[in-house]
Amino acid sequence: MSAPVSRRPDPVSRLGAGGLGGVRAGVELWLVLIGTIAGIVRMFRRGAARPKGAIVEQMWVIGNRSLLFVAVTLGFIGMVMIYQACLQFSRAIGDLSQVGTQFIRLIVSDFGPTLTAMMLATRVGAGIAAEIGSMKVTEQVDALRMSGVLPIDYLLVPRFLASVVMTVALAIVGAAIMYAAGGLTAYLSFGVNPRIFYDLQMVEGKHLILGLLKAVSYGAAIPVVSGFCGLRARGSSEGVGWATTAAVVGSSFAVIALDFALSVGALWLLGGDL
Amino acid sequence: MLGERSITSLGARAVAVSRELGGITILFAQVLRALVPPRLDGRELVRNLYKMGNRSVPIVALTAFFAGGLMVVQSAPFVKRLDATSLAGWAAGYAVLREIGPILIALMFSGRVGANNTAELGTMTVTEQLDGLRALAIDPIRYLIVPRVLAMLIMLVCLTVIGDLVALIGAAVVAKAVLGIEWGIMYASFTENLKPHDFLHGVYKSMAFGTAIAVTSCYFGVTVRGGAVGVGRAVNAAVVAAAVSIMLLDFFLTYVNA
Numbered sequence: 001m002s003a004p005v006s007r008r009p010d011p012v013s014r015l016g017a018g019g020l021g022g023v024r025a026g027v028e029l030w031l032v033l034i035g036t037i038a039g040i041v042r043m044f045r046r047g048a049a050r051p052k053g054a055i056v057e058q059m060w061v062i063g064n065r066s067l068l069f070v071a072v073t074l075g076f077i078g079m080v081m082i083y084q085a086c087l088q089f090s091r092a093i094g095d096l097s098q099v100g101t102q103f104i105r106l107i108v109s110d111f112g113p114t115l116t117a118m119m120l121a122t123r124v125g126a127g128i129a130a131e132i133g134s135m136k137v138t139e140q141v142d143a144l145r146m147s148g149v150l151p152i153d154y155l156l157v158p159r160f161l162a163s164v165v166m167t168v169a170l171a172i173v174g175a176a177i178m179y180a181a182g183g184l185t186a187y188l189s190f191g192v193n194p195r196i197f198y199d200l201q202m203v204e205g206k207h208l209i210l211g212l213l214k215a216v217s218y219g220a221a222i223p224v225v226s227g228f229c230g231l232r233a234r235g236s237s238e239g240v241g242w243a244t245t246a247a248v249v250g251s252s253f254a255v256i257a258l259d260f261a262l263s264v265g266a267l268w269l270l271g272g273d274l
Numbered sequence: 275m276l277g278e279r280s281i282t283s284l285g286a287r288a289v290a291v292s293r294e295l296g297g298i299t300i301l302f303a304q305v306l307r308a309l310v311p312p313r314l315d316g317r318e319l320v321r322n323l324y325k326m327g328n329r330s331v332p333i334v335a336l337t338a339f340f341a342g343g344l345m346v347v348q349s350a351p352f353v354k355r356l357d358a359t360s361l362a363g364w365a366a367g368y369a370v371l372r373e374i375g376p377i378l379i380a381l382m383f384s385g386r387v388g389a390n391n392t393a394e395l396g397t398m399t400v401t402e403q404l405d406g407l408r409a410l411a412i413d414p415i416r417y418l419i420v421p422r423v424l425a426m427l428i429m430l431v432c433l434t435v436i437g438d439l440v441a442l443i444g445a446a447v448v449a450k451a452v453l454g455i456e457w458g459i460m461y462a463s464f465t466e467n468l469k470p471h472d473f474l475h476g477v478y479k480s481m482a483f484g485t486a487i488a489v490t491s492c493y494f495g496v497t498v499r500g501g502a503v504g505v506g507r508a509v510n511a512a513v514v515a516a517a518v519s520i521m522l523l524d525f526f527l528t529y530v531n532a
Contacts, residue, residue: 092364238505241396244393245385264448
């Protein structure tokens with residue numbers, strides 16, 4: 001007697017299939033990252049094929065067109081954070097003179113780049129995946145490959161370079177807006193003197209280096225993860241939708257995981273002096 | 275002239291934003307109207323609850339774990355300088371329960387469930403399945419939209435509760451691993467300094483976030499134009515709109531409910 005054929009596979013094989021799928025996706029993601037780096041090297045050595053002015057155009061799309069979005073969201077979250085912090089400090093310690101100095105330290109070394117990148121992961125990540133995914137399902141990516149152009153060189157390298165530059169720039173703008181909005185809230189709601197709030201004595205070079213390092217790594221991670229999701233799109237409009245979803249989740253998660261890794265690394269290297 | 279052109283584009287943008295805001299408001303009103311005698315497809319609701327809630331638990335738990343750990347790492351220099359280990363749980367727990375937990379979980383939920391919902395409804399719209407439903411005299415609002423809105427609202431609240439717990443566990447694990455703070459001290463720090471009000475503050479917020487994500491994602495889904503490219507663009511617009519509304523709602527709720 002043969003065993004009954006079940007339509008649903010048993011848990012063990014489902015787990016195995018999931019694991020295999022995860023490993024395969026990891027390998028592909030790694031290949032996209034390596035391909036992008038190789039594409040940059042090729043571009044600098046002999047000017048690889050890419051549309052004219054692509055980097056500038058992508059910088060405009062990724063950077064300038066996200067400016068309002070980043071400014072609005074980071075401004076509001078800066079106000080909320082200072083409001084909650086002042087509320088708590090005034091209950092527990094009763095002294096609000098430390099709030100500003102601690103806030104700018106946290107903004108420079110963490111919140112500025114990380115929250116900017118979270119916002120960019122939704123906007124830019126979804127955009128890159130939707131664009132590349134649409135090209136994939138309408139077979140434009142295959143057409144590129146047929147004409148002897150590597151799709152990663154042509155599509156992903158300009159986005160990668162533009163995203164690295166623009167994430168750093170937007171992180172600086174976002175951090176400044178967050179700081180300004182926070183100081184305004186502290187002044188209007190809790191009467192904290194702006195001269196005491198806007199005090200940069202806690203910020204040192206290492207905070208700045210950590211913040212910039214974070215911004216650069218998020219700026220690199222977002223286009224690689226979203227490009228990978230876009231290039232995996234299958235089917236038609238449904239596949240593009242799936243790819244976009246996966247890009248938003250994947251790049252947001254990459255930002256959080258990188259933030260965690262870099263923060264723990266910095267804490268471990270510098271100890272309590274951070 | 276540059277000035278004239280930029281004013282024109284500013285005006286066009288303002289009109290486009292107003293049109294979308296109006297569309298979202300009308301859709302929200304239609305959903306509320308459909309709920310008045312609560313007649314909705316129960317099987318569709320259960321299917322959406324499972325798909326949107328249960329399947330999101332892993333990514334939400336992972337995000338929350340890292341978020342809780344991050345808050346401890348960020349407060350570590352302050353805690354070490356003051357040598358006040360009992361403050362670590364207070365700082366991390368307060369930040370997680372009131373702000374970081376609900377916001378990060380809502381952003382992840384918007385990316386996973388909201389975007390997926392837009393893609394699904396968008397695909398149905400471009401393949402004219404919504405018109406098919408209307409031709410069969412089935413109201414798409416009642417059949418498709420209302421179960422999704424309810425499912426997202428309920429499930430975001432549940433996921434935030436789970437996520438808060440996981441984030442506090444993550445904070446305790448990282449505190450033990452990185453700062454060497456014992457479990458008992460962390461537990462005491464949580465229980466002494468965190469009030470039920472802090473937890474409820476986050477839960478109220480997640481209700482508002484869930485409604486906002488649901489209505490915006492459905493709106494951008496049913497108004498898709500133009501095939502596969504249009505679906506991609508709609509998903510992009512939906513996640514951006516959801517992120518902005520999460521931040522704005524967070525701001526207003528913090529002031530109202532502080």
